[in-house]
Amino acid sequence: MVNGNRQIWPTVRLWACNTFIVFFVAMMFLDALPFAPQKLGDLVDPVQRVVGINQGSWGMFAPETDTDNFRLSAEIEYRDGTVATWSTPEWRKQSYWESFLGVREHEYLENVTELHRRAYWDQFADYIVKRHPGPRPDSDVKLVKIWKQFAEIPDLRVPVETDDEGNPLPVKWQSWVEPPEFEERSPLYGRRYY
Amino acid sequence: MRETTAGPPGNSLFHLWRRFFHEPVDPRVCALIRIGFAALVLVNLAAWYPNLDLWFGPEGVVSPQQASDSLGPYDWSVLLWLPQSSVVLHVCFWVFAAQAACVLLGLFTRINTIGVFIWLVSFEHRNELIIDSEDVVFRLVGFLLIFMPAGYVWSLDARFRPRGAVLPPASGWTVRLLQIQMAVIFLSAALTKMQGEPWVDGTAMYYVARLDDYFGRFPAPRFMFDTPALVALLTWSVMIVEFTVPILVWFKETRLPCLALALLFHVGCDYTMNLFLFHWIMLVGWMAFLTPHDLDRLARLLPGRYFPRSRVSEGPI
Numbered sequence: 001m002v003n004g005n006r007q008i009w010p011t012v013r014l015w016a017c018n019t020f021i022v023f024f025v026a027m028m029f030l031d032a033l034p035f036a037p038q039k040l041g042d043l044v045d046p047v048q049r050v051v052g053i054n055q056g057s058w059g060m061f062a063p064e065t066d067t068d069n070f071r072l073s074a075e076i077e078y079r080d081g082t083v084a085t086w087s088t089p090e091w092r093k094q095s096y097w098e099s100f101l102g103v104r105e106h107e108y109l110e111n112v113t114e115l116h117r118r119a120y121w122d123q124f125a126d127y128i129v130k131r132h133p134g135p136r137p138d139s140d141v142k143l144v145k146i147w148k149q150f151a152e153i154p155d156l157r158v159p160v161e162t163d164d165e166g167n168p169l170p171v172k173w174q175s176w177v178e179p180p181e182f183e184e185r186s187p188l189y190g191r192r193y194y
Numbered sequence: 195m196r197e198t199t200a201g202p203p204g205n206s207l208f209h210l211w212r213r214f215f216h217e218p219v220d221p222r223v224c225a226l227i228r229i230g231f232a233a234l235v236l237v238n239l240a241a242w243y244p245n246l247d248l249w250f251g252p253e254g255v256v257s258p259q260q261a262s263d264s265l266g267p268y269d270w271s272v273l274l275w276l277p278q279s280s281v282v283l284h285v286c287f288w289v290f291a292a293q294a295a296c297v298l299l300g301l302f303t304r305i306n307t308i309g310v311f312i313w314l315v316s317f318e319h320r321n322e323l324i325i326d327s328e329d330v331v332f333r334l335v336g337f338l339l340i341f342m343p344a345g346y347v348w349s350l351d352a353r354f355r356p357r358g359a360v361l362p363p364a365s366g367w368t369v370r371l372l373q374i375q376m377a378v379i380f381l382s383a384a385l386t387k388m389q390g391e392p393w394v395d396g397t398a399m400y401y402v403a404r405l406d407d408y409f410g411r412f413p414a415p416r417f418m419f420d421t422p423a424l425v426a427l428l429t430w431s432v433m434i435v436e437f438t439v440p441i442l443v444w445f446k447e448t449r450l451p452c453l454a455l456a457l458l459f460h461v462g463c464d465y466t467m468n469l470f471l472f473h474w475i476m477l478v479g480w481m482a483f484l485t486p487h488d489l490d491r492l493a494r495l496l497p498g499r500y501f502p503r504s505r506v507s508e509g510p511i
Contacts, residue, residue, distance in 0.1 A: 014216070017367055021215060024371055032382040034389065049268035052315035053337050055330050058382040063390030065401040091407040091468075099411055101241050103470040104324040106407060108255065111323045119263075120323065123255045127248065153404045156397050176403040176410070176419045 125191035151180030219366030221346035228344035230478035232298035300349020328472035377440030384436035396426030
């Protein structure tokens, strides 16, 4: 019986491996490939999430690329009337190490201000206060006002100028080394501290 | 002696499967993946540490309640199961770092790799606002590393192994899965791009090059992204690379050129774009396609004590 078990075990292991392989590859295809049937993908999603191997499709700058740059700015008003300002860094003026180490901050600033993330905006205001080495202690903050502004990258598919005969002129390419031209900033959020 | 056979001689699919997934793998490949993965995890942790409480603490940018609410019913995070305090967070972080260091050194490799994977999932789910694609790649590589014979060589496990200890042959199925995963990532990216007008009409790199928070970290020739024809060439080149590499890398004749192309692609992207460790963890994944012959050639270039040769049978490819 012991010898029988010893002979069975490698076969059991082999078939367990093979079953795992089949399921893993199937889940990978269903989760990652864009044309995979959604219903099947939804079926395997719970398993992937419990195990921790969910991935989704790999749409990096795709299918549509981002077409605008953003900046955030804030005013921090203290109880004695002093006002300090904060803004997102000039990304291209950062040193290599600043941009390398600041990538999580960049990710946070990009994600937190999306409209469906309003629930996080109180902490975002707190974050600005903490990050800013203000002229007064953080406990003296009365109000934080946050603005967001965009600089749209000219859409090459939409001609905006026409010649004298009304024919659309080719869109003028903005050089990639030129700084973006930002619109007027618009208010995003305000947090009052009592 | 009882003869065992792999199956009926006519069962070519079974033999093909067995040959593809279950031939022994060169454990040096697994060790390289282990070392690369662990090193990058440690770099990631070093970048997290200065703002650890800000990103993951109970008084940080995402409260524990908000983190719980943002998770799906099947997502989990060990950090949300534990008492919420800065002390507990720091203890978890240092356990994570210690386990990653053990994976790097190959000490109790498997159990520590499991620990690293659990921490990767937990930290990722604790704050979704700072997570991006590279964290997904970290998780996937970490998961597959659990099942690899990653501590067989170039590890403290190997050093402390009793003399004469016989290890079971290292089956290559997890390396195969990592190879398939890398191919799927590229294919998925290519297929998703094909659905986007800017990628098809050749203008996508025009827009990408003007995203000043991602692009332009190192000097690049101005004309490369200011000339329509070159922009179109670069745009379509990205798609061609992402479409052809995952297919042609499987063939002996085109494997090395594909790996060289992938290396050039990732290094080139990392030079121009600020995507943190994404391209480096991808390169770790592509190492799954290295063969014993490649490693022996590399060993000839390096001093023996830095890259010991290992006598193993031919790997999966």
